[in-house]
Amino acid sequence: MKKVFKITFFATVAILVLSVYSFTLKPATTKYKCMMQMINYTGEGAYVVISLINPEGAYEKTLYVQGDDSEWYHDITEWWKFYGKKRSDLDAITGETIAGGARTISVIEIDDDKVNSGYKIRFETAVEDQEYYTKDAEFELTSESVKSKVEGTGFLRYVRMLPN
């Protein structure tokens, strides 16, 4: 009886330690270079929001925001429904808006387990007083796609990604 008790105790401790360890252990991630090339439009700089989309098609995480003036964020309506509720801290992952014809390279970080598991990356674009594209560019994250070039459908001419 005493022995059984002892075993149970150790097992519980082991499970506890393991589970705590696994929580503190950061999932493996990779940094990617991501180049966004804009088409030649006229007007204000474009806001571009890069999001991780889960296999169900819902927003999972905001990866990067080009455009640092938060008073315009609610114009990016689909993303705003996700982000606007919680307003998590974006400071480390914001850059400036991208002007027509220009391009920008930003660094985004994606958990390795999101690649090849049905997750998608979405590029949403909006320009003040002009159109808003919910899916300017969107593609599934695969080992192939994370080092490819994908054409945009709105303000983006193309997006290129490269793991570091």
Next chain:
Amino acid sequence: MTISIWRYSHLALAVSSFVFILLASLTGIILAFEPISEQIQPYKVSGFDELTASETISVFKDKYSEVLSLEIDANDFVTASVFTDEGGSLTGFFNPITADFIGEKPEVSKFFQFVTSLHRSLFLKSIGRFFVGLCSFLLFLITVSGTVLILKRQGGVRKFFTKVVNESFAQYWHVVLGRATLIPIIIITLTGVYLSLEKFNVFPADKKSHLIDFEQINATPQLNINDFPVLKDVQLSDVEHVEFPFSDDVEDYYTIKFQTKELVINQFTGEVLSVIEDPLINVLSKLSLKLHTGEGSIIWSFILLIATVNILFFIYSGFAMTLKRRAFRIKNKFTKNNSEYVILVGSENGGTLLFANALKKELIFNGKRVFVAELNKYTIYKNIKHLIVLTSTYGEGEAPANATNFLKLLEKIKQNQSFDYSVVGFGSLSYPDFCKFAFDVDKSLQDQNIKQLLPPFTINDKSFNSFEQWVALWSKAVGTQLSISSDAFHTIPKNTVPFKVVSKTNKEDNPDDTFRLVLKPKKKLRFTSGDLLAIYPKDDYNERLYSIAKVNGNMHLSVKCHLNGLGSNYLNDLVVNKQLKARVIQNKNFHFPKKTDRVIMIGNGTGIIPFIGMLAGNSKKIDTHLYCGVRTKRAFNLYQPEISTYLKDGNLTKLTIAYSKEEYKVYVQDLITGDSDFIMETLLSEGVLMVCGSLVMYKGVLDALEQICLANKLNINDFRHLIKSDCY
């Protein structure tokens, strides 16, 4: 009252936009601190100016596994985005020499972001941007109309920077600061307009993109970046932005942005694949942004700050002046056609109207029918018997704003009945053309054969007492008795300085109750013989003016005691060593000329005193002739000793005296007529005549001079510039 079109637009523009301008200025003042606070950050590396672009690029490439981009901002801070060998990424300020990471880029302060947004668009997005741009343009127009007003006030482009006469605090500083901050404000407004217009895509967008022939790209011969011919001798400070190749593909390239062009460079061979020159629009945009924000220059930011603070002051002082002006409105009890007394007012700021209203009130109180109007409204007055013109002078002897057309109207409009007129000129002796317009009006009225009731009367610095004197003269001439109430003229003496009484003679020793007074300023004070001393016997608006002489640094006065005379009795009651507070009024028109061959001085009674000082100071021994008019030989004892000394020393060439109460009654003007050849010769050789004393004597002297000129077939008006006077 009518105000000139420029002033009207200046005001109308200001009224219509001041709320926006106020907001923009307040936020602008705060924003001026943004570039200043940025620049004092310690991210600039010494030695930056000697660095070449390729040095920095290669040091970054060597140090980090990946470099994404490099940027050099207006403050010469270098920011970059890199991957470290450990797989982490760094973004922030770097040392361009060692490629060491210095620090995170601080976030744009939420506060400045908030203020910038308010400044740019009032949180109203496009509509707000439009209004801010429009108001910037209105402020530009306000600046232009303000410049025109200053030009008119100062009397021309060349006099733009001459001294401004201090009429009131708001007015003086509005003009002085307006002039000083003119250029920065024009720059702020024009760049502001440009930046707003740019947001509305008014300028032709000339967006070119790089056309690269990827078929022709070669990866050889491979060169080290330090050997790229295109980067040879390119300073890092000339570069704005470097984008590193995205990958090792030969199709990926360097994009280097310079101040006026963007180059695409093959990452292996250094070959230039494409060049885009910045269109003029971009260059202008960048310049506008720099000039408008002060980015990159603490000095310019500071100038912008000062100019913007001044805009706030202009809003305040402009409205202060307007409200003051609006306080002077003309209201009439009687119509123009049933009034016998017509008072016409010429005024720039409405100050003269105060006097007109006081006179009107008193006349109505005495049962007269009076009509007050602006000079520009001159028309037929069916019952006119007496015309009174009260006018100031604007700029260099020009008509004030509401009198500009009067002289023309006077020629066109003829009254149906005879009447008489009197002109009173208001002005300040600190202007060179004291009351000139009043004299012009007087002359034109005379030319129309209208009867002159009184010669033109001048009033310095809105002196109520001078006005009172004139009212007494005038009411006597029209046969009534008026006493003007001083209620409307509450002014307290200002700018007075203390004097000590050095000596004083007894009036009893002089047959004309005249005494001499010597004062010593307690502090250092600048004054010259011929200036005026204003005293305030009751320490209120009552002001009395006396001509002064400067002898050995002391101030000499000659005062005739009148029965009940406020000023003269006040001075007579002074005892030696007592203190007196008074103000010196510069009277530049009556200073002893520095460059002339001969001066003729004509004075009577107490009017001899300034000449005493001038003669004392005539160390250059300019040929000077003094004509004095006194009543008796004994009366002249007051000046005799000094004048004898001057004659002996050569400061005075010749003295001639006229005694009006001795055996042979001679007036000083008779002496002039007697010496007509000498006088004529003096005038023809550009000698100067100075006249000081009573107005009656002045009129007599002028008549005599006119006769002399006529006898020589000349016109006295051709010699006006040689005749200086200070008469009362």
